[in-house]
Structures are given as C-alpha cells and as structure tokens.
Amino acid sequence: MRDLTTLSRGFAPSANVAQLKESATIAVSTRAKALRAAGRPIIDLGAGEPDFDTPEFIRRAAQRAIDAGATRYTATEGILPLREAIAAEANGQYRGAGPITAGDVVVSVGSKQSLFNACFVLFGPGDEVLVPTPSWTSYYEMVALARAEAVAVRGDPARELKVTAELLAAAATERTRGVMLNSPCNPTGAVYDAAELGAILELAAERDWWVISDEIYRRITYGTPAPSALQLAADRERLVVVNGVAKAFAMTGWRVGWAIAPRAVAQAMTAFQSHTTSNTAAVSQHAALAALTQSEEAERAVAAMVARFHARRDAALRTLASVPSLGYVRPDGAFYLYLDVSAVPSDDGDAGSAFARHLLEAHDVAVVPGSAFLTPGWVRLSYAAPDDDVARGVERVAAAYAELAGGRK
C-alpha cells in the first residue's frame, strides 16, 4: 500500500504522518469504483459496506428531523436522547457495578472516529498496544498516529486466527498499555465465545491494560450471538466499547459511531473532538436514534439483512468446497471471508497481493490483499455485495485459485 512519501509529490509530510499508509480497504473500493466508472464490469468484493438501502423507517425519521430543524450544531458528544438510548441498550448487557449513563457515551463521525479518539486519548509515546492479527487495517495506523507502537499478535491458526489470553500475555512487555479487540472480527468473520473473550478481559484487568472493544459487527452473526465485552467485564474502569449503526443498519454514509467509556475518558474524547470535528451531523444522529429506539422495525430490518448475508455466506462456502486446497477461516459473523492463498506464486513473497492483482486484472474481481491486515498470504473477500455479484465473484475466485495454485496447499 502506498505511503505518504509516494503520495505527497512536492511536499515533505510532517513527522505526524510520515509513516502513514492510506487505508487499503478504502483504496480497493475507490479503485473498483473508478474502474467501473471507466466501463470495466468490476465485481467489488473489496468494500466492507452493506449493499442494502438504509431501512425506510430510518430515512423517514431523518426527513422529519430535518423539517423539525435538525440542521444546527449539537452538543459535541451528541444529542442527549441518542446517548440515552445507547446507554440504555448498554445497561441491558452490562453486569458490573453502577449504571452506564449518557455522560459515559460520546457519539462521533462513525465508529472509526470513536476508535481513533480512544487511541489518541489513551495511548502515547513509549506505549505498546497489542493488536490481534489479522486485524482491520486502521487499528495499526490509529495506534501509530497516537505515537504509540502497535504490537501485532498473531492469532492461532487452530482457532480461526483468534488470539488467546496466553498469546497476548506472551507478547506483552512492561510497556503494554492496551489491547484492541474486535469480535466478530474484520477480516476473518471469527467470533470470540464467552470463555475466550472472558479470559482476555481477565488478563487485561490483571495487567491494568486498556481494552478497546470494537463491536461494530456484533449484530451480524450466523450461529450463537457474539458476546459483548460489556456482558463479561467485571467492571468498566479500563474498558472502551465502540459501536455504531453503519454495518447492522446499512448506514455507512450517515457516519454515526460511539464509544462507551469511563466518564473521565469520555470527557477527554469529547474535549478532543470539540477541536476536530465537533458533533457528527445532526440529521444523522436523529436517524441513528430511530434505528435504536424504533425497536420492532429495527429488529425486523436487521434480521432481514443478516438473513441475506447468511445465505450469501452459505452459497460462497458451497462454491469454495469445489477447491478443497483453498483454505479459509469459517466465518460465524461479520460479512467477510478470509482465504489462505499462500500457495499462489509471487515474486516478492506477497501471495495475497499477487492473487488480488490477478483477480482484478484477469477476472474483474476486487478483493483486499491480506497485507492490509498484516497477513500477506491471504485475501479478504466481502459478501456485503449483491447476491449475484457474490455468487459470480466467488466462482471466479475459486477458478482463479485452482488455475494459479492448482492442488498446492
């Protein structure tokens, strides 16, 4: 992926961003869109973006909100009814002492901003932050932008590439300050069960680490529900739970995410945000409020979308079964398939990038190379795309793999 030295013709980037790489997930979908606009019939399995329209009851609520004057600044941390709704939902999960209140909630411009703000206020120079790997590309960069060091902790191949408390403990040093968790996981779709997540939370509590738990895919599961860190944590003293409406409600463009944090952390995140973006769009907050409070319609809409993801996942797995040498993590949540393409020949040892390039050039299919998630022998395929695109795209992926890697494992 390009870093700023190749992007920044004519200026020397500041030390803040000198090491920064642009987001590979965003770059793949931008390229797929550009090729489509130029007339190529690209099947985009790169973007992790639901292809559904935002449910009608949410769109209508937003229209009403605009007409009622939701066109001005709001409190930096978000409108009170939305924060109250988020706190109420969280209280339904949290088993520890003391209620979660609206003052513990900060609404931001997507969960991406919540994650960045949390990293920025919690970590700094000299700190190490454990990042289970593979992980979503932006965690590594967010930690680095906070001038801390992201320590990639390889997941266990025998456990769907998930990390264990033991693996985290082995990677920790006296400088470890925190750990980034994400279940269901982007890019693998793996789900941590209560025992796995509970053991990690226990270790973090013992060591006084901050836990940032990104639960943006929590409502998208295909078997048992994914536990929230809120259900398992003994207390919230060092816990920041991040979520949003983008994935479950097909609301990526509305840009509403939030963090539930100890009060002092929430206040620091709000102060930081007051100098950068201020509040996220007022109308978007009212749309998110409808998503969280019009429960019956919301449940129906989410269930219908999850059923579609589920059917696509099953169809994709049936197709992959025709190429038994192609390994993958069986996804129990989110909408990604992570494929082991390390047997594909490459000049530079980056089999995932070689395969992704070949798929795009020879088969018009866009996927994200595993190097974005610090695991170069893999590619990520998103099935948050129209049914036909997923079906045809996965067939081409399977055929291309058979052609390039044959029976090699």
Ligand code: GLU
């Ligand atoms: N999170 C999604 C993905 O991994 C959307 C793009 C991004 O923000 O990275 O594809």
